[in-house]
Amino acid sequence: MPSDAELSRLKISPEVAWYMLSRGIPLPDCPPLHKTPEPRDLPGAAFDPERVDKVLLVFSLLRHTKGRMAGKPLKPDPWQIAYVLAPVFGWVHLDEDLGDYVRIITTLYVELPRKNGKSTLAGGIGIYLTCADGEQGAQVIAAATTRDQAGFVFDPIRQLADSSPALKRFVKPLKSQILHKRTGSYFKAIANAGDAQHGADLHGGIIDELHLHKDDELVEALETGTGSRSQPLIMFITTADAGRRHTPxxxxxxxxEQLARGALTDPSTYGVVFAVTAEDDPFAEETWRKANPGYGISPTRRYLREKALEAQQSPADLAKFLRLHLGIRTKQLSRYIELAAWDRNAGPGFDEADLAGRPCYGGLDLGNTSDLTALCWAFPNAARDRYQMIWRLWTPEDNLEALDKRTAGAATVWVREGWLKTTPGNVSDYDFIQAELLADCETFDVQEIAYDRWNSSQLVNNLVAEDAPMVTMGQGFASMSAPTKEIQRLTLLGAKGAPALEHRGNPAVRWMVDNLAVAMDAAGNVKPDKANSGDKIDAVDAMVMAIARALESEGPTESYYESNDLMIV
Structure with missing residues (x-):
């Protein structure tokens, strides 16, 4: 067995490495850019090598249908086993209702540059789910945005089934579906949500080229159609997009990416993304190898050389080459605060009671009445180079299910642990929020509370009437840039055991920090960018406003940024 350090570099679990070596399969040396954790730490999880054996046996009964490999057995490459098939089909746990072991992973995401065998991999998995997964009446579908695209997915799979001598006795390939007579199962292609919902009782689904889907309708129809199956599998297979935000x-x-970083946890979801970073030389062969796990076979070296030459001669071809062959989202936004730096500032923890009577500054982000409301309190030390931070976060109780969906079920945990509070009904209960804010004003020495003047409400009027020190604050570059940069500076300055922006590891805020994207103007000023952030950043907006008031209270001293460069990592 390789060392733990080597397995970490390869992004291969000990169980998968053992399986491959025990079967005489070499370990691949092409780790993906992003790989979510395997569910090995889930209580009761076990790795079943015989299940992986069965999948590989089914693949071996299939035959390639095109090119120089036509007619030969479909033997998965080592990288396909290490990074897709073994993790997905090997990890199981006991289903107490069934009294049997079932797969843990029910959602699979595979992102690959073109010509790396996505269709063949998806086809083998589709046929396995239809014919060999032990599921009676399995309904397995291939979904795409158009009939033609659905055909592009389905036709190669039908050809796989039709060309396999071992399957001829068991399956009947038709024009639009493949039938498995013994189990009454079928595989077919669809191109709209209506088809997905009609009689849906899905055991498996393959969603091709996810980046072409303009809305969630078809995706959600598939994901919600598996409720009665014990071990369904929905597979997303795609190339990269150009970096558009808020698409499926x-x-x-x-x-x-959040699961891979540990910002969220969901053992039922597994994904790999093969790509390089924007810092890699796009015309170096080593870069091509990093992005393309099938490099040298498919795509061939000659093919990528030709595409690279085209890219060198045309800016339009360069963008296409970066996206389609290196997996780079060409308009992807840079991360402003890295989680590793944020986590270093968690601190040992402190009791809110110790903050009683301390001067502090607040930021109130009211947000949408049916979503999150965030209040941040920033407590500076005497030198104003360290802060202790606490947040009050509220959401209507009717919104918790939607928030759970966006956070892999973490929102309910945040409520249970006290990081997030729910208010009755389907809109924010401002009376509830007002009472808690005024209680904090009684406990702490609140100097000012900043709020967005363009998003004020009756709540603000009520707070002003109660003599809360409310201060309007614009949300433009002029107001937001200095505190946003200061938060980044303090985050980078802080060290484990010596935090500069101590936040007690609040997991709800951590999620929003991980979502953060910033907008930048021509002068290098920055501000939080809600439109382009990955998801909610209300807690970050509230923090920026609180720090802004703390900085303003220091008086007209020279800004750090007048003599130092902007830091964006």
């Missing part, structure tokens, strides 16, 4: 692709890709 962006939501899934962002979630996979």
């Amino acid at each position: 692709y962006d939501a899934k890709r962002t979630r996979v």
Whole structure:
């Protein structure tokens, strides 16, 4: 077995490495850019090598249908086993209702540059789910945005089934579906949500080229159609998009990255993204190898050389080459605060009672009445180079289910642990929020509370009537840039055991920090960008406003940024 350090570099679990070596399969040396954790730490999880054996056996009974490999057995490459098939089909746990073991992973996301065998991999998985997964009446579908695109997915799979001598006795390939007679199962292609919902009792689904889907209708129809199955599998398979925000692709890709970073936890979802970073030389062969796990076979070296040459001669071809062949989202926004730096500032923790009577500054982000409301209190030390931070976060109780969906179920945990409070009904209960804010004003020495003057409400009027020190604050670059930069500076300055922006590891705020994107103007000023952030950033907006008031209270001293460069990591 390789060392733990080597397995970490390869992003291969000990269980998968053992399986491959025990079967004489070499370990691949092409780790994905992003890989979510395997569910090995889930209580009761076990790795079942015989299940993976069965999948590989089914693949071996299939035959390639095109090119120089036509007619030969479909033997998965080591990287496909290490990073897709073994993790997805090997990890199981006991279903107490069934009294049997079932797969843990029910959602699979695979992102690959073109010509790396996505269709063949998806086809093998589709046929396995239809014919060999032990599921009676399995309904497995391939979904795409148009009939033609659905055909592009389905036709290669039908050809796989039709060309396999071992399957001829068991399956009947038709024009629009593949039938498995013994179990009454079928595989077919669809191109709209209506088809997905009609009689849906899905055991499996393959959603091709997710970046082409303009809305969630079809995706949600598939994801909600598996409720009666014990071990369904929905597979998303795609190339990268150009970096558009708030699309079905962006939501899934962002979630996979957050799971890979540990910002969220969901053992039922597994994903890999093969790509390089914008810092890699796009014309170096080593870069091509990093992005393309099938490099040298498919895509061939010659093919990528030709595409790279085209890219060198045309800006339009360069953008296409970066996206389609290196997996780079060409308009992707840079991360402003890295989670590792944020986590270093969690601190050992402190008791809110110790803050009683301390001067502090508040930021109130009212947000949408049916979503989140955030209040941040910033407590500076005497030198104003360290802060202790606390947040009050509220959401209507009717919004909790939607928030759970966006946070892999974490929102309910935040409520249970006290980081997030729910208010009755489907809109924010401002009376409830007002009472808690005024209680804090009684406890702390509140100097000012900033709020967005363009998003004020009756709540603000009520607070002013109660003599709360409310201060309007614009949300433009002029007001937001200095505190936003200061938060980044303090985050980078802080160290484990010596936090500069101590936040007690608030997990709800951590999620929003991970979502943060910033807008920048021509002069280098920055501000939080709600439109382009991955998801909610209300707690960050509230923090920026609180820090802004703390900085303003220091008086007209020279800004740090007048003599130092902007820091964006």
